[in-house]
Amino acid sequence: ETGVTQSPTHLIKTRGQQVTLRCSSQSGHNTVSWYQQALGQGPQFIFQYYREEENGRGNFPPRFSGLQFPNYSSELNVNALELDDSALYLCASSSRRGQISSGNTIYFGEGSWLTVV
Amino acid sequence: GQQLNQSPQSMFIQEGEDVSMNCTSSSIFNTWLWYKQDPGEGPVLLIALYKAGELTSNGRLTAQFGITRKDSFLNISASIPSDVGIYFCAGPYYGGSQGNLIFGKGTKLSVKP
DSSP: OOSOEEEOSEEEEOTTOOEEEEEEOOTTOOEEEEEEEOTTSOOEEEEEEETTEEEEEOSOOTTEEEEEOTTSOEEEEEOSOOGGGOEEEEEEEESSSSSOBTTBOOEEOOOEEEEEO | OOOOEEEOSEEEEETTOOEEEEEEOSSOOSOEEEEEEOTTSOOEEEEEEOSTTOEEEETTEEEEEOTTSSEEEEEEOSOOGGGOEEEEEEEESTTSTTOOEEEOOOEEEEEEO
């Protein structure tokens, strides 16, 4: 148990629809990152949120957007869903922004499986 | 850009055997992380390495941070069926200032009882 919880665990959407995925970070963690993991691949960084602002973004189009709330929980929104968006979406939290160290480790939730048909 | 190459892609071993896998990069990393992912779950951190040459153990697992800073190794001794899963190496994006990770494609381990 990492203390990072995600919902929903599984969902099916139709191409062109919009989806919202939710994440509660581990207690005391103020930084949340989102990753996309396609089948057979390693996770790929989408973006990170710190103090309710986007703080770094990977190579994903603008239809991938997010929010972070004052309690540090976060949402990932994907608009105009495409078939290739089918993947496991992982949320990760850490205690602070900045260099990874023994005092700033990244922990992952169990993910939300999205299938686009 | 930064990339992590893991080998082997998959391994089929007998219970009790030792396992060795590695991760290489053309870029220097200042941190190496090893995660294990079970089917349908998120990655779980096994070992974190923060210094070149560092050798760290976690039970039957041992990982090393290569002195060139461009590679890392994970060894599992006396494998058991619950070791089955996908093992990922990961490291921070260039500079690590954002605290975000890039991952290898994973090594899939199968253990035959």
